Amino acid sequence: MIIHKAFKFRIYPRDIQQRQLTIQFGHARFIYNHYRAKREAIYKETGNGLNYVDTANDLKQLKDNGEHFWLREADSQVLQQSLIDLDRAYKNFFEKRAKYPGFKSKKSKQSIRYPQRFKFNGDRIYLPKVGWVKGVFHRPIEGKVKNCTVSKTKSGKYFVSVQCKLEIPDPEPRDGRIGIDLGLKDFVTLSTGEKFEAPKHLRHAERRLKIRQRRLSRKQKGSNSWEWARLQLACQHEKVVNQRQDFHHKLSHNLVSRFGHLAFEDLNIAGMLKNHYLAKSIQDAGWSQFVRFCEYKAVWTGGMTEKADRFYPSSKLCSTCGEINHALQLSDRIWVCTDCGTIHDRDVNAAINLLSTSTLGTRESYAVGDTIPVRGSAPEAQVL
Numbered sequence: 001m002i003i004h005k006a007f008k009f010r011i012y013p014r015d016i017q018q019r020q021l022t023i024q025f026g027h028a029r030f031i032y033n034h035y036r037a038k039r040e041a042i043y044k045e046t047g048n049g050l051n052y053v054d055t056a057n058d059l060k061q062l063k064d065n066g067e068h069f070w071l072r073e074a075d076s077q078v079l080q081q082s083l084i085d086l087d088r089a090y091k092n093f094f095e096k097r098a099k100y101p102g103f104k105s106k107k108s109k110q111s112i113r114y115p116q117r118f119k120f121n122g123d124r125i126y127l128p129k130v131g132w133v134k135g136v137f138h139r140p141i142e143g144k145v146k147n148c149t150v151s152k153t154k155s156g157k158y159f160v161s162v163q164c165k166l167e168i169p170d171p172e173p174r175d176g177r178i179g180i181d182l183g184l185k186d187f188v189t190l191s192t193g194e195k196f197e198a199p200k201h202l203r204h205a206e207r208r209l210k211i212r213q214r215r216l217s218r219k220q221k222g223s224n225s226w227e228w229a230r231l232q233l234a235c236q237h238e239k240v241v242n243q244r245q246d247f248h249h250k251l252s253h254n255l256v257s258r259f260g261h262l263a264f265e266d267l268n269i270a271g272m273l274k275n276h277y278l279a280k281s282i283q284d285a286g287w288s289q290f291v292r293f294c295e296y297k298a299v300w301t302g303g304m305t306e307k308a309d310r311f312y313p314s315s316k317l318c319s320t321c322g323e324i325n326h327a328l329q330l331s332d333r334i335w336v337c338t339d340c341g342t343i344h345d346r347d348v349n350a351a352i353n354l355l356s357t358s359t360l361g362t363r364e365s366y367a368v369g370d371t372i373p374v375r376g377s378a379p380e381a382q383v384l
Contacts, residue, residue: 001170003300005143008161011125011135011150020130021150021158025110027074028082031059033103035086052087056080075128081113111151118148125160135160142166154234171302174260179355181314181347182267182290184281188251189347191355196251201243202284209236244286252293256301262294263354265314266307308357314350318342 013021035055043049050058059079063071071079089101117128120141124132127150143166151159179191187198212233219226255262269288273279295305308314316328323339333346 001168001300002165003168004146004163004165006161006163007139007141008159009135009137011133011158011160013130013133013158017130017133018158021112021127021152024074024078024112024129024150025152026106027071028078028112029104029106029110031071031079031082032086034062035059035083036101036103039086039090049090052083055083055086059083073129075114077115077117077128078112081115085113107154109151109153111149113147113149115147133160153238155231155238156234157238168300171300174302176259177261177263177355178255178259179263179351179353180255181265181351181354182285182287183347184278184285186347187285187290188255189351191348191351193345193348195347198285199243199247200281200284201240201247202280205236205240209233209240212236244284245289248286248290248293252290252297256294256297256303260298260303262298262303262305263357264291264294264305264307265312265350265354266310268310306357308354312353312357314353315346317349317353318344319349319352319356 035050035058038058039050039055062068086101089098092098093100114128119126120137121132123137124134125148126132141162141164143164146163146165148163149161151161153159181189183189184198186195188196212229216226216229216233219229267287269282272282291305297303298305313324316325317323318325318337318340320342321337321340323337325335325337328335328346334343335346336343
């Protein structure tokens with residue numbers, strides 16, 4: 001099996017190297033924004049858009065233009081990679097995988113990509129037009145190196161992510177099925193009844209974030225004290241992101257190691273965020289990132305993931321008899337089936353139903369015209 005794997009390391013550029021990286025970041029950002037605006041303007045005028053080849057040919061003329069001669073300070077391949085990123089952003093939009101590409105800001109996380117001409121030597125990495133940069137390479141790089149991405153966080157930390165292509169033995173198909181219901185109080189509820197409490201990293205850090213935000217708002221923008229307060233706030237936000245990512249990695253590894261088939265629900269997270277009472281908690285949970293971690297780890301270990309239809313009534317459907325409780329409210333954590341009298345834990349029942357969608361083939365229609373699996377049915381069984 002051929003997989004792509006990234007190895008991320010912390011690097012420590014010197015002051016002069018930081019200035020050189022700032023030039024790379026700024027020029028790549030300018031190219032992205034310049035051709036983002038140009039592609040939109042030409043489309044409005046002519047009805048025809050530009051592709052990567054068109055923008056790459058135009059970039060040569062732009063660099064020869066005396067007004068933009070300063071673009072030669074940046075590595076040429078870094079600028080080309082910025083055009084590739086822009087072209088991919090448009091393709092993702094037209095294929096309905098992402099929103100319409102916006103402009104990049106110097107206040108956001110900065111990154112550039114080198115497709116080649118970088119190299120390693122001990123605890124250093126060579127970056128074109130930057131030089132040898134010290135880093136902490138805490139694990140060996142495996143496979144064939146394809147490219148490296150240098151990034152700078154809002155807190156001023158620098159990282160390099162090396163993408164490699166490597167071949168691993170084809171994993172054996174693994175047994176064990178589990179239904180997984182995602183929630184806010186309990187982050188994950190399994191069809192076995194096991195629950196993992198939501199850590200709520202953002203909620204726990206909210207007081208510190210408010211204090212540091214107030215300190216920043218009292219400073220004069222651009223002063224040394226303002227910059228110090230901004231870094232303190234950025235570090236706290238970065239800590240929350242790292243804590244959430246660490247939790248997702250550990251939990252996804254736990255589940256993928258134990259089960260070969262994971263069944264989720266295809267949640268409409270964008271729609272759920274419109275509920276202003278739950279929006280912050282939903283963002284704090286980070287369901288999409290967790291499911292994405294489970295998906296690629298399952299493939300690497302011989303497992304698989306599956307998503308039930310987002311309109312499937314996993315919480316309202318009785319996992320014992322198939323009766324739908326249309327009166328179920330979000331606040332009802334325990335409910336009793338009016339048909340068979342079974343007492344259900346809302347989340348456990350939903351997880352069992354999600355597992356059923358991936359193990360049963362017989363389905364029946366329900367109110368909105370979609371289909372639901374019938375528990376305990378077989379091809380020759382009659383649907384009641």
